[in-house]
Amino acid sequence: xxxxxxxxxxxxxxxxxxxxxxxxxxxxxxxxxxxxxxxxxxxxxxxxxxxxxxxxxxxxxxxxxxxxxxxxxxxxxxxxxxxxxxxxxxxxxxxxxxxxxxxxxxxxxxxxxxxxxxxxxxxxxxxxxxxxxxxxxxxxxxxxxxxxxxxxxxxxxxxxxxxxxxxxxxxxxxxxxxxxxxxxxxxxxxxxxxxxxxxxxxxxxxxxxxxxxxxxxxxxxxxxxxxxxxxxxxxxxxxxxxxxxxxxxxxxxxxxxxxxxxxxxxxxxxxxxxxxxxxx
Amino acid sequence: xxxxxxxxxxxxxxxxxxxxxxxxxxxxxxxxxxxxxxxxxxxxxxxxxxxxxxxxxxxxxxxxxxxxxxxxxxxxxxxxxxxxxxxxxxxxxxxxxxxxxxxxxxxxxxxxxxxxxxxxxxxxxxxxxxxxxxxxxxxxxxxxxxxxxxxxxxxxxxxxxxxxxxxxxxxxxxxxxxxxxxxxxxxxxxxxxxxxxxxxxxxxxxxxxxxxxxxxxxxxxxxxxxxxxxxxxxxxxxxxxxxxxxxxxxxxxxxxxxxxxxxxxxxxxxxxxxxxxxxxxxxxxxxxxxxxxxxxxxxxxxxxxxxxxxxxxxxxxxxxxxxxx
Numbered sequence: 001x002x003x004x005x006x007x008x009x010x011x012x013x014x015x016x017x018x019x020x021x022x023x024x025x026x027x028x029x030x031x032x033x034x035x036x037x038x039x040x041x042x043x044x045x046x047x048x049x050x051x052x053x054x055x056x057x058x059x060x061x062x063x064x065x066x067x068x069x070x071x072x073x074x075x076x077x078x079x080x081x082x083x084x085x086x087x088x089x090x091x092x093x094x095x096x097x098x099x100x101x102x103x104x105x106x107x108x109x110x111x112x113x114x115x116x117x118x119x120x121x122x123x124x125x126x127x128x129x130x131x132x133x134x135x136x137x138x139x140x141x142x143x144x145x146x147x148x149x150x151x152x153x154x155x156x157x158x159x160x161x162x163x164x165x166x167x168x169x170x171x172x173x174x175x176x177x178x179x180x181x182x183x184x185x186x187x188x189x190x191x192x193x194x195x196x197x198x199x200x201x202x203x204x205x206x207x208x209x210x211x212x213x214x215x216x217x218x219x220x221x222x223x224x225x226x227x228x229x230x231x232x233x234x235x236x237x238x239x240x241x242x243x244x245x246x247x248x249x250x251x252x253x254x255x256x257x258x259x260x261x262x263x264x265x266x267x268x269x270x271x272x273x274x275x276x277x278x279x280x
Numbered sequence: 281x282x283x284x285x286x287x288x289x290x291x292x293x294x295x296x297x298x299x300x301x302x303x304x305x306x307x308x309x310x311x312x313x314x315x316x317x318x319x320x321x322x323x324x325x326x327x328x329x330x331x332x333x334x335x336x337x338x339x340x341x342x343x344x345x346x347x348x349x350x351x352x353x354x355x356x357x358x359x360x361x362x363x364x365x366x367x368x369x370x371x372x373x374x375x376x377x378x379x380x381x382x383x384x385x386x387x388x389x390x391x392x393x394x395x396x397x398x399x400x401x402x403x404x405x406x407x408x409x410x411x412x413x414x415x416x417x418x419x420x421x422x423x424x425x426x427x428x429x430x431x432x433x434x435x436x437x438x439x440x441x442x443x444x445x446x447x448x449x450x451x452x453x454x455x456x457x458x459x460x461x462x463x464x465x466x467x468x469x470x471x472x473x474x475x476x477x478x479x480x481x482x483x484x485x486x487x488x489x490x491x492x493x494x495x496x497x498x499x500x501x502x503x504x505x506x507x508x509x510x511x512x513x514x515x516x517x518x519x520x521x522x523x524x525x526x527x528x529x530x531x532x533x534x535x536x537x538x539x540x541x542x543x544x545x546x547x548x549x550x551x552x553x554x555x556x557x558x559x560x561x562x563x564x565x566x567x568x569x570x571x572x573x574x575x576x577x578x579x580x581x582x583x584x585x586x587x588x589x590x591x592x593x594x595x596x597x598x599x600x601x602x603x604x605x
Contacts, residue, residue: 148371201553205558207558215527217559
């Protein structure tokens with residue numbers, strides 16, 4: 001191997017080593033299968049997130065008690081943190097390298113000196129191990145285990161009365177929406193009125209779809225609520241009038257898009273895209 | 281002769297003692313069980329019952345109630361295919377509290393960790409604050425039972441059926457959930473041989489938790505014509521909550537209308553989905569009106585009302601009507 005080649009490889013290693021991890025470099029990778037056993041349905045409870053809360057509580061508990069000079073409880077939290085950290089490090093074999101037992105032990109030892117400055121200094125090493133895993137895995141875990149999957153939702157199409165996949169249903173809504181706007185644009189108001197009935201029926205079905213995850217009425221009304229009712233009433237009025245007013249028609253179409261479609265897409269689509277890639 | 285008379289007297293005597301002993305026991309068990317010393321009752325206690333047993337254990341005495349419950353939707357709240365599918369293999373958190381309640385007591389319960397296949401079972405509703413509770417104060421030697429008036433009040437069912445409870449409350453109708461969905465009849469609470477005779481008959485609710493059928497008198501349908509519109513109204517006249525109703529399930533009424541021209545051809549149609557999740561269910565005692573513009577010359581409309589419960593994909597026809605212009 002030539003000297004120049006070795007130099008180039010060495011330079012590359014140095015460059016990669018010092019390169020900070022920026023958000024733009026983030027890779028949202030599906031979490032390992034072994035994590036599934038700590039979340040429903042494989043587990044009765046979401047044990048992984050509970051484990052995170054335990055560690056976080058003991059970590060926080062050390063500083064709360066150091067400030068209150070409750071040293072007995074500082075020691076209790078320090079011991080429990082080490083215990084839970086070790087336990088967590090064994091839960092997902094693929095993530096074993098994120099954990100540094102020496103770092104947690106060093107932090108616990110510093111905490112037990114009851115010197116808050118020492119504890120603060122030693123917490124950095126431990127914090128880095130948590131931070132690295134969170135930076136690389138937290139979004140994936142939330143996308144996979146904390147958000148229900150859109151791709152498992154089935155919707156009964158109110159027109160065909162057949163159960164269809166959620167994505168296909170969104171396609172049907174989009175098609176029936178175009179039936180309204182395209183026909184209106186062409187001056188085919190009778191056809192637009194018939195298409196509106198189909199579109200409205202499919203759109204309103206989304207209230208049932210929202211209910212599959214959301215338990216409160218207010219949440220689904222945020223997407224399919226008063227604004228949607230007003231828009232549909234306005235559209236219907238125009239299409240059933242002798243001479244529809246295009247300005248009023250398009251205003252209502254815009255209102256429907258902004259308050260219904262866009263609200264939902266802004267909240268839900270990003271996560272849905274991530275899940276879709278994993279499920280393909 | 282004298283000897284046989286003595287035997288006869290003995291039989292009569294033993295019989296009288298037996299009958300009066302039984303009568304006394306019956307009186308004590310049913311009317312004055314507080315007179316029985318706790319030390320005596322301790323001998324009859326079954327500690328296993330106070331450890332949240334499966335429903336089968338309760339069936340050893342309460343056979344009729346157990347069998348009714350077995351027939352109910354409550355018994356399959358965790359195992360039904362519809363639930364498993366709708367809850368994404370039981371992973372949706374919002375479903376768990378009411379499908380596997382730890383303890384039902386007037387507010388949204390917590391989900392339990394054990395015996396999940398039992399669904400909403402005896403212990404969920406009757407074992408509250410570590411003691412057996414029900415609509416009566418009872419001796420029940422294996423487990424003392426304490427009266428809680430909530431068992432005959434709607435707020436008990438409202439722990440889970442919160443939306444329906446609110447709907448019912450707004451109607452100001454006195455009939456409770458239990459009046460319609462747990463109709464009572466005089467029966468013995470236990471069927472265990474021997475013990476059943478010791479317990480007097482009481483009003484016992486039907487633990488199938490009946491799901492009322494929607495009859496013609498319940499939902500009144502009035503179709504009619506108005507210039508170039510077809511109008512139809514539906515009124516929930518008798519059921520003191522929305523129809524259909526559900527907190528999270530998706531039961532539906534489907535109203536289908538077909539329009540025919542003079543040639544008898546179907547030229548148009550319309551459909552309404554009447555469902556709680558779409559906020560289109562029929563409120564109590566209020567006429568809901570649907571209006572359809574007719575684009576062709578229509579002389580006849582065929583109207584059909586169908587019902588699909590939350591747990592089924594099948595619809596049953598409630599009403600069919602042909603309306604001429």
